[in-house]
Amino acid sequence: MGGSNPAGKGRLRFGCHDFLNSQPLIRPLLNGTVEPPFEIVLDSPARLADMLKEGGLDLAFIPAVEYASIPGLRIVPGFSIAARGDVKTVLMHSKKPVGEISSVAADERSRTSVALLKLLFRGFFKRDVAFVAAGEPADAVLVIGDDAFSVSRAERVVYDLAGEWLAFTGKPFVFSVLCVADGVNADEAITALKKSKEIGVKMTDEICGAKGIPAAIGREVCEDYVRRRIRYDLAPADVEGLKLFFQLARRHGVIEREPPLRFYP
Incomplete structure (x- = not known):
């Protein structure tokens, strides 16, 4: 498997889902606060994994379990959608x-x-x-x-x-990781994503007050979810939780292999 844009060639394609939990990561890219140096593809987590596997994307937030089944991926440090305790979603x-x-x-x-x-x-x-x-x-x-x-x-x-x-x-659980396909130079893309996250995690007022947030959520619930429920940084404890998930999932037949964690670059 290889990326659709080998290092230095063409405009990269970045994929992410559009659930509430992704907004602190991508809202600044979507509203123009941060200029994206890539094409943005929004789709379901499962479909994003399929597109990354097929070479239709160069980097994407994908379900963490997909990392175990898609060869040729590297995890980007510093990005996750994870939770330590009740996540509510x-x-x-x-x-x-x-x-x-x-x-x-x-x-x-x-x-x-x-x-x-x-x-x-x-x-x-x-x-x-x-x-x-x-x-x-x-x-x-x-x-x-x-x-x-x-x-x-x-x-x-x-x-x-x-x-x-x-x-x-006793571990956090990692639901989604940012992965880059082998052969892709994602340095510029990752710089933009870091800037977007840095700004986005401070945009709770805009995110939770935005039109389109389901009325059933409510501002207070939204703010609790975005600020306190989700872990965006793939901290060392999150990495340990991810390793344990792969280990136990393999032991109980949920996945076929326990993958070694390979990090970008």
């Missing part, structure tokens, strides 16, 4: 206590969330459950992204997957 809503669940309808837009849920069941809840497509009848449903703020919790048991991971492991 990766939830399992259930009609039953976890010990009685036999089926889960999974939203496949974020493959890391699906992988984490499978790992929790196999490695920690000790339950053998069937995973079915979103919308199919099931005892529980995985809800991710901004939709998680608006789904009714009435008569449901709600499990926050990042909170469950912390309770079992």
Whole structure:
């Protein structure tokens, strides 16, 4: 696998999802505060991973689990979408206590969330459950992204997957990493992304007051989420959590191999 723009040739293509949790990373690029030295592609996390794998993107925020299955990627230090404890946007809503669940309808837009849920069941809840497509009848449903703020919790048991991971492991959980394809010189792109993040994490007022933020979220919830729930810097503790996730996911058959972590450059 190689990037679509080898080092120094042409305009790079950068991909990111457009959920609320990405706004502190990309809002300055989208509104012109920071001039992007690349083309920006917005899509679902799963689709971004597919495009990076196929060479349609040169660098992208992808579900962390995809790093284990896509060869020829390097992780960019200093960027993540991670959480230490309840994250509020990766939830399992259930009609039953976890010990009685036999089926889960999974939203496949974020493959890391699906992988984490499978790992929790196999490695920690000790339950053998069937995973079915979103919308199919099931005892529980995985809800991710901004939709998680608006789904009714009435008569449901709600499990926050990042909170469950912390309770079992004591580690933060990394949902998304920024990856660069081998053969791509992303220095200029990363400089712009660093500047965007530096500005964006201070733009909570604009992000949480912007039109288009779902009314179900509300300003107070939005500010708590953006400022305190999400970890954007891939700190050493996050790297340790990522390593442990890969190790346990391999042990319990969620992924085929435990990948070595390769960092850009």
